[in-house]
Amino acid sequence: MLTPHDFYNLCTEHDIDFFTGVPDSLLKDFCAYITDHVPENQHVIAANEGGAVALAAGHYLATGRYGLVYMQNSGQGNAVNPLTSLADPDVYSIPMLLLIGWRGEPGVKDEPQHVKQGKITLKILDTLNITYKLLPENVEETLLCVKELFREMAITKRPVALIARKGIFDAYKLQNKKTDISTLARENAIQIIVAALGNNDIVVSTTGMISRELYEYREAVDGNHSRDFLTVGSMGHASQIALGIALAKPHRQVFCLDGDGAAIMHTGAIAIIGSRKVENFKHIIINNAAHDSVGGQPTVGGEISFTKIADACGYKATWSVKTKDELQEILPQFCASSGSSLLEVRVGKGARKDLGRPKTTPKENKTGFMEYLA
DSSP states (O other): OOOOHHHHHHHHHHOOOOEOOOOGGGHHHHHHHHHSSSSSEEEEEESSSSHHHHHHHHHHHHHHHHOEEEEEGHHHHHHHIIIIIIISSTTTTTOOOHHHHEETOOOOOOHHHHHHHHHHHHHHHHTTTTTTOOOOSOOOOOHHHHHHHHHHHHHHOEEEEEETTTTTOOOOOOOOOOOSSSSSHHHHHHHHHHHOTTTTTEEOTTTTTHHHHHHHHHHTTOOOOOOEEEOOSSSSSSSHHHHHHHHOOOTTTTTEEEEEHHHTTEEEHHHHHHHTTOTTTEEEEEOEEEGGGTOOOOOSSSOOHHHHOOOOOOOEEEEEEEEHHHHHHHHHHHOOSSHHHSEEOOOOOOOOOOOOSSOOOHHHHHHHHHHHHO
């Protein structure tokens, strides 16, 4: 395996002094290392992958030095716009090194939301005319690989990419952990929330731990998952899925179980929700100020006010809680509110080690959900 320390040194030896991106489970050890060892003004955990490309472009324009942009391959879609209309040689010709975690690699077992992306990861880079190499497992081969890519960048002034396969990085545990913003466990909060909902209420849950914990709760209670749409992929879009349902089913209450990282990734969704003045939309942001599913890297969720953002965007009512008692006290008022409403629930990081995954396929979830709505 390649140690995060060795790879970081190879990058800095080739004048990379700026790191940005969205954390990925395959890159979590490297992401943890740079979080611990790179000064804050040289490392930005971006809202989304397109923003990370733009940050690296800004750094290059200001310094003439390359930035490293890390992402899961699912983030390629967010990055395509600035890669083609900003960094490409046909526009501004801005070089940068992309480090991409290859989820869903063909022949490697993975979750269903990664299968298609895994098949097209390299094809997307080919289409964008971005030179790429698979990240080797030892320092010597990685040095040769990095040297070749940097020669390419120097000549062509365009982005290049390294593809990280599963298990490529040696383990590294994050040391610089931020204090939890609440002692309330996320799974406990989800149980309290869902238990308070009516039998006709609809739930759309975001990708990651939230959907897994919702599934586990339903399984433990009655095994009925038909009321829930589990958004296993498309991070940041659960609230717009929920809004589309709320607009089509105005006489049903629609609850979106969102996460702080997902909400930050596409914050513009909050403006659209607020502008629509939908009476039956309930937005719950479960905020632990971390990308919990991909290594616990921090978000800015603990430093911003989701309630003030929602207020400014036109939500009719907003609340923020961080204890079990506060949550139980506010829930009846929140559930009974009319108009687009937001409830931020601050929770601690982490999940139980034996947390399972949905046993149904996405298509089975979709079919059961649509039958329930009908």
